[in-house]
Amino acid sequence: MNSSSDYHKNENGGTPSSSVPANGDIFGRVVNGNGETEGKRRAYLVEWLNSLLPDLGLPVTASDEDLRSCLIDGTILCRILNRLRPGSVDENSVPTSENVARFLAAVNALGVPRFDMSDLEKGSMKNVIDCLLTLRSRPMPNLVADGLSVFSPTANCSDLSSRRDLSSRGFCSPLSVEERQKVLSESKFQRALRSPVMSEPSAGLMHHVGHKFHELDYLLLQNAPTQRVACLLRKVVQEIERRISTQAEHLRTQNNLFKAREEKYQSRIRVLEALASGTNEESELFRSHILQQMKNEKSKMEEKKKTDDEDVIRLKKEKEHCYLEISGLKQELIITKKTYICVACKWKQKRKVKELEENSESKHHWTKKELVYHKFMDFQLGSLKELRLSSVSIKQEILKAERSYTNEFDHLGVKLQALADAAENYHSLLTENRKLFNELQDLKGNIRVYCRIRPFLPGQKEKRTLVEHIGDNGELVVADRSKPGKDGHRLFKFNKVYGSDATQGEVYTDTQPLIRSVLDGYNVCIFAYGQTGSGKTYTMSGPNNATQENWGVNYRALNDLFDISQQRKSSLMYEIGVQMVEIYNEQVRDLLSSDGTPKKYPSQITKCASNALLENLSFAP
Structure with a gap:
């Protein structure tokens, strides 16, 4: 396998390589090889996002649309990248397209397969899921508390050569001995970590491998085909190789960080050189401070080296244990294959015996069915003869019924003629x-004038009334107390006079028959006139927020107009329209007009068309 070749390259000092690409393609092949669907890959991504951003709170069963609505503004994408690589992109409040563009630029710089804006807006989410899962599989450097990155143990020899160059320049400083010891300790640590054992699987990898082995045992117990077991075993080995290559990539990243730290040390040496030309006291204080800081860092590095050595030993043991388990599984696979061949032979024999028994039973069953069908056919022939006899009798009954129905239809025609004559007489009478x-x-x-006495308003006194007498035939006597004798009384004659206690319904009683005349084709005009405050609006419209009992003449007339038209809709169809005007100081104002400006046209007030509509006014059907 490629992992073994990488192992030899690392021992010879070569650059570690891997047969598994770093862009996460192997992850996609492993998932698809196990038969997982797009839904499982999406659920896997949601679990990772929830663990990376606990405040996200996406459900595991989230759909593509839920994931799209969460990632569409680009803020979550920038947060994910900053968690993996702090400071990669800014998380400012910017437009959605700019956030997504920053994320895509950063991902492109990392060499991860990217997606398009159209995929995130309305396209397929497959490319977005692949990009995030690939980003999840890429190793990312972590940060430590002192602000320095954790360095890779695979630093190359160029770092040490730079230190030797500094020594050859003749730099005389009290830190030279400490620096050499630091370089030597780091070189030993790098040689220990450069061993291929550092790229061995961790405890999480062993847990994953154990899970795969349990799945393999389950398939063996279910008598699965040996080819599938072999394929699963091959995927386990490929997964181990992928983890090893990922660890190697992580070590290379730490190597680059070691270079950065060495450059930091070199900058400190330059500062010390500059300080050496100053006063001796200041130089001594600064040197002691730097020496103490270097000693502290050296002790930290020695502790880290011990921990890494222990990890190397543990990883070696885990690797040996893994190889032992793989060899044991291979032996079990061979035994299972032999057992499967024996079981397959026995199963074929049993299947042949079962087929012969089924054929015999089928033949016996069809023989019984044939006898049943013969009996059934005999029964059907007898029933057919009976049906023929019944058919003859039914035909005779139908002929009798036809004659009786013909007679009834004749009688019904005579009765319908009588009803038609009666209906014609009804329309003429109507x-x-x-x-x-x-x-x-x-x-x-044709012209009727009614008078209504307005009751006293609150606060007015009844002794001030001018009405002396209201007759039953429309007589009204009004007294003018400022004039003496007969000149102080005047008599008026109306069609009818309504007292101050008359209700709205009583006032409308004499007007109601005219509404029927309107629907019969006659023109009717109802209006009220009088001085300001005499009660015209109350009589014609009613009070504010009026109930049906307080409706005025207008509302009652319109209500009867629609009621009578509904009653006659079976014989007549009416079309009702409205014009609304206001006449004040010889000005006509169209209340249904869109502009509402008053217009003068006195000639059109008296000139009406044949349909009783004012000319040049809006008409609302």
Whole structure:
């Protein structure tokens, strides 16, 4: 395998390589090889996002649309990248497109397969999921408390050569001995970590491998095909190789960080050189401070070296244990294959015996069915003869019923003719009734004048009333107390006078018959006139927030107009429209007009069309 070749390269001092790409393609192949669907890959991504950003709170069963709505503004994408690589992108409040563009630029710089903006907006989420899962599989450097990155143990020899160059320049400083010891200790540590054992699987890898082995045992117990078991074993080995290559990539990253730290030490040496030319006291204080800091860092590095040595020993043991388990599984696989061949032979024999038994039973079953069908056919022939006899009798009954129905239809035609004659007489009587009703209204007078006495308003005194007498036939006597004798009384004659206690319904009683005349084709005009405050608006419209009992003449007339039209809709169809005007100081204002400006046209007030509509006014059907 490629992992063994990488092992030899590392021992010879070569650059570690891996057969597994760092962009996460192997992860996609392993997932698809196990038969997982896109839904499982999406759930795997959601679990990782929730663990990385605990405040996200995405459900495991989130759909593509839920994931799209969460990532569409680009803020979550920038937060993910900053958690993996702090300071990679800014998380300022910027437009959505700029956030996503920053994330894509950073991902492109890392060499991770990117996606397009159209995929995140309305396209397939497959490319977005692949990009995030690839980013999840890439190793990222962590940060420590003192602000320095954790360095890789695979630093190359160029770092040490730079230190030797500094010594050859003739730099005389009390830190030279300490620096050499530091370089030597780091070189030993690098040689220990450069061993290929550092790229061995960790405890998490062993847990993953153990899970794969349990899955393999389950498949063996279910008599699964040996090819699938072998394929699963091959995937386990590939997963181990991928983890090893990932660890090697992580070590290379730490190597680069070691270089950065060495450059920091070199900058400190330059500062010390500059300080050496100053006063001796200041130089001594600064040197002691730097020496103490270097000693502290040296002790930290020695402790880290011990921990890393222990990790190397543990990883070696884990690797040996893993190889032993793989060899044991290979032996079990061979034994299982032999057992499977024996079981397959026995199963084929049992299947042949079962097929022969089924054929025998099927033949016996069809013989029984044949006898049943013969009996059934005999029964059906007898039933058919009976049906023929019944058919003859039914035909005779149908002929009798046809004769009786013909006689009944003749009688029904005579009755319908009588009903048609009666209906024709009804329509003629209805027309005559309407004519007589409207003639009666004409006899009552084409112009009728009614007078309504307004009651006293709150705060007014009854002794100030001018009404002396209200007659039953429309007489009204008004007294003018400023004039003496007969000149102080005046008599008026109306069609009817309503007292101050008359209700809205009583006032409308004499007007109601005219609404029927409107629907019979006659023109009717109802209006109220009088001085300001005499109660015209109350009589015609009613009070504010009026109930049905307090409706004025206008509302009651319109209500009766629609009621009568609904009653006659079976015989007549009416079209009702409205014009609304206001006449004040010889100005006509169209209240239904869109502009609402008053216009003067006095000639159109008296000139009306044949349909009783004012000209040049808005009409609302």
